[in-house]
Amino acid sequence: MSNYSHSQLAFEKNMSDTRISPRKLPQQDRARATVEAILDATAQLLVEEGYHKTSTNKIAKRAGVSVGSLYQYFPNKEAVVAGVVEAFADDQMAFLGERLMELQGLPLEESVHALVVALLEAKQLNPDLHQVLFEHLPPIGQIDVLKDWTDQAVALVTLALQSRDELEIENPQLTAFVLISACHGIIHTAVVNSPHLLADENFSREVAKLILSYIK
Amino acid sequence: MSNYSHSQLAFEKNMSDTRISPRKLPQQDRARATVEAILDATAQLLVEEGYHKTSTNKIAKRAGVSVGSLYQYFPNKEAVVAGVVEAFADDQMAFLGERLMELQGLPLEESVHALVVALLEAKQLNPDLHQVLFEHLPPIGQIDVLKDWTDQAVALVTLALQSRDELEIENPQLTAFVLISACHGIIHTAVVNSPHLLADENFSREVAKLILSYIK
Amino acid sequence: MSNYSHSQLAFEKNMSDTRISPRKLPQQDRARATVEAILDATAQLLVEEGYHKTSTNKIAKRAGVSVGSLYQYFPNKEAVVAGVVEAFADDQMAFLGERLMELQGLPLEESVHALVVALLEAKQLNPDLHQVLFEHLPPIGQIDVLKDWTDQAVALVTLALQSRDELEIENPQLTAFVLISACHGIIHTAVVNSPHLLADENFSREVAKLILSYIK
Amino acid sequence: MSNYSHSQLAFEKNMSDTRISPRKLPQQDRARATVEAILDATAQLLVEEGYHKTSTNKIAKRAGVSVGSLYQYFPNKEAVVAGVVEAFADDQMAFLGERLMELQGLPLEESVHALVVALLEAKQLNPDLHQVLFEHLPPIGQIDVLKDWTDQAVALVTLALQSRDELEIENPQLTAFVLISACHGIIHTAVVNSPHLLADENFSREVAKLILSYIK
DNA sequence: CATGAATGAGCGTTCATTCAT
DNA sequence: CATGAATGAACGCTCATTCAT
Known part of the structure; x- marks a missing residue:
């Protein structure tokens, strides 16, 4: 990384x-x-x-x-920690942005699954740091990793949703928010509670199912 | 509280x-x-x-x-903080357990919406403490609020799912996990990012929609 | 001390x-x-x-x-230094107060000379501390040794002047201020510049002369 | 300045x-x-x-x-601070020397009052710096503002006193010392304790009175 | 049992000074 | 000569914990 x-x-x-x-x-x-x-x-x-x-x-x-x-x-x-957070967020978004690019043109099903996998992989980029930043950082100054990460991820996904003409989504931003925060919540909790799930192919399928049945 | x-x-x-x-x-x-x-x-x-x-x-x-x-x-x-976490978890589960009891016999749609609302309300019991415990506690000893909370909530919801004969769920535990961690993730993120969403009736409807289309 | x-x-x-x-x-x-x-x-x-x-x-x-x-x-x-200043000021004033008491009833000339001597002796109570507090303390908080010391000393001398019916002083407070700050200035400078003066009997006589010719 | x-x-x-x-x-x-x-x-x-x-x-x-x-x-x-002190002393003495020059030939009363006023004005050249240098400088190296300032001022005034034939002063140096240190003490204390005095015409008159009754 | 005085390692931070560029 | 990055001892202060009373 x-x-x-x-x-x-x-x-x-x-x-x-x-x-x-x-x-x-x-x-x-x-x-x-x-x-x-x-x-x-x-x-x-x-x-x-x-x-x-x-x-x-x-x-x-x-x-x-x-x-x-x-x-x-x-x-x-x-400020030092803020610097780390900054760099972390930049890495995450660079990674996610690239992955979302590759999705264009794929059928919806595959696309959604690939998104879930991308989120899973993003969390693996530096899982321990991920955990510390999201779960154990005291409230310091203006630093809010969760907010920053979510806002940026929502922005990326909103664009991805809008570029899909086959989807008729009323409020793409809300949908993207629900989608991202749900996925993030599931994955994050899985990391903490049931790490074995992460390697399981069925896990990402299950999450993709949740998303698909929701946006279709 | x-x-x-x-x-x-x-x-x-x-x-x-x-x-x-x-x-x-x-x-x-x-x-x-x-x-x-x-x-x-x-x-x-x-x-x-x-x-x-x-x-x-x-x-x-x-x-x-x-x-x-x-x-x-x-x-x-x-140990003192562990005591606080303990009491917090007990309160949360007592509250959620009671609410889930009241759901029995209601139609599925209403039931799911009521569950979402219950989760939202649980988070309002002491929102600031909620946030500190979930987001800002350093990794101390064996204390893991997220794990404890999720495990207990999953247990409650698994039971609730199993008591619904009309649902044909293969792996109720996995489904409950996905459901709880998704809801928790969405709600928690909403608290941090977009508090205005919490009061919005449409918000709980949207989350309920996600759940319903997933388990049906 | x-x-x-x-x-x-x-x-x-x-x-x-x-x-x-x-x-x-x-x-x-x-x-x-x-x-x-x-x-x-x-x-x-x-x-x-x-x-x-x-x-x-x-x-x-x-x-x-x-x-x-x-x-x-x-x-x-x-605050620690403030504590030292406090104690120092208390000691000084206790000493001066006592000495001024003893002056009552003495003829004016002797009285004035005794006052000068008392001030000289007060400075000898702890000359080094005296110097540090008056000359080398950075401006910290509300601590102002010179002001506190002068105010209290002026108060004491004002009373002493007023108790002398033979003196016709228009503004005893101003006179006391001039008197005290002059004596203090002379003595303090002598300590720094010409320590030999302090032991010289003529020195206190000279200062007493300054005071006497002023108030008479 | x-x-x-x-x-x-x-x-x-x-x-x-x-x-x-x-x-x-x-x-x-x-x-x-x-x-x-x-x-x-x-x-x-x-x-x-x-x-x-x-x-x-x-x-x-x-x-x-x-x-x-x-x-x-x-x-x-x-050394940097010593440089500042040096420059400060030079400025002060240049100013006072000039003022004392102007006094020659004036009647004694006026002369003394003018001297007091000159000292007051000298303190106003840069009152804040004055205060820092005289009251708040830690004891550093050989720097001793009070000693340097006094020595130079005493030298100036000694000459001035000696040039007055009408005065019969036994020990002009001692007289100058008492005079300068008294004035300096009064003025310095007034700055700290009662700044309002400084503007008051009566204040300089009162100080002049002290000096005059002493040297005459 | 309750009290609260005492401990001291360790924290975040500053600043006079040096020296490679 | 001028620059400014680098140094590290030392500062003011906190806090989890102990123990004599």
Whole structure:
């Protein structure tokens, strides 16, 4: 998966919220490498220890830089985590967007099943990080992974639904919301409760059935 | 809502895990009152401040007892939170169980809609606490709210499905799981993303539609 | 000099400013001893290292208690220093008040000279602490040693002036202010610039001359 | 007021103390401008944030140069502040020297009053900086604003007193010391305690009265 | 049993200073 | 010369937990 590349783009997205916006854009290659190492180390520690026990000093040590360097690029701990979330969301959406592209032209049944599989796979990109971000992050600043992830996924699926002329959907946005949040809920719960389901071919079929009977 | 009564039952449930099991059963009324006050205070602080900032000293102060007393009944902070989770789950299931009872004999359509509404209402019992427990609790010990809640809700719904002879469901447990986790996912996401949906009559209708077209 | 006894009284004085008011009144003897040790250690460190380098950890170590204990009684570093200032001011005023009492009935000349000597001696009570508090304390919260000290000293001297019927002073408060701030300025500067002056009998005579020729 | 011009003179004064002496004399105009910008920025930050929070990085940013440049001209933070103090003292003495010049030939009464007014005005040149330097600077290196300021002012006034043949003063230096430190003390305390006094015409009259009755 | 004073490791963060570019 | 990324010791402060009273 991605290495949480702290892209210029990602940086600028958060520039509006001064509480978590990066302190400055890294201008030299050395600096860019530092920022990346910090984000990678943070993602690892978040998984291994949880937010609470992920200290900025540990992050710095793991990243092979000094705490001071961390604070050159991030105003506080929250901002570092926000950076990880940002990168995570970007990766997820890049992945889902690509998969949805490939669906065009396929028959509806296959298409829906492929969507479910894509969502399942997205969750496997970095399952532990996924879990920490969605289930165990304290309410910090403006960070809301669930909201951000859902909003972006809904947008993607809304477009996909609208491009299907054979479907007569009154409110594509609502439908997409129900669809995405249902799938996400099922998959997420399956990960936590019954990991064995994930590998089962019948599982994705069952979920696809739910979707199909709903939108048809 | 409930006052997180530290029921004898709840206490015994955790007796197997020594890391979070209560130290002793409160045997006098005064003791029971103390434990209750602690759990109530904890629930409040969890909502107001989050897990991280909910300190045992603050809990004790808010509960009107000394820290020492807290540690008479709970071996550590995790155990206190586990107690809150326990009480929360009990409340939720008591509520849902009652509602599902009332459904017997109703036509399927109404029944399903009523179930969805019950789930919505369950989430309103203490929405803030709900959110903290489901979304923001760090991974502590054996506590897994999502797993516990889902397992119990699935059990209830499995029974309800099985009691409907008109339905021919191959794997009622899987169906119940899909159903519950989908509903929970949709509702939870709606709370976070689009609270306005919750009051909308069409919203529960839409969710009911999803369920109905799936199980019929 | 005083041991900066953290008197109940001194505690209550600051109760209005929540930013520096003590966290709680020590209720046991053990606690009172802790508070006293903290204030003594702080005064020492303030002198030896200055405010900036006087860290709460060092204070605690020197006082023979843990940092945690310090923070049980003081909400922050400022409050500890405020406690020292409080005790210092109390000591100074107790001393000056006593000396002024003894002046009653003496002829004016002697009286004035005795006042000057008293001020000189007050500065010798703890000259180093005096200097740190008056000259090197950063602007913290509502703490203003110069203002507090002057206000109290002016009040004492105003009374003393008014009790002298032979003096016809129009505005005793203004006269007291000029008198006190002049003496304080001279003595303080002498301490810094020309310590040898302090022991010189002529010095106090000279200052007394300034005062006498002014009020007569 | 002055821009804290880092005069060649000021530079050389400190050449003896290697701990705070500037590293090299700025030889080009650009360098001189840099040094000046640094001193100005420092003076501002000293007032706005105090010594403690005035960091070299902030100084550099405010001055529009890099930290590295700052360390080209000053060996450490103390030296920068010493530079500010130096410039401040130079400004003050230039101002007072000029004013004392104008007094020659005036009658004694007027002369003394004019001196008091000059001291009052000197304090208004940059009252906030005045206060920080005199009251809130930690004891750093050999810097002692009060001592330097007093010594220079005493020297000026001693000369002025000696040039007055009508006065028969035994020890002009002691008299000048008492005079200057008294005035300084009164004015300084008035600034802190009773700023309204400063504008009052009677205030300077009262102080002049103190001086006159003393030296006559 | 209840109390609350005491502990101290560890947190998030700053800042004077250096040095490769 | 100027730059600014990097350093890391040290700061102020919190909090889960213990134990003498």
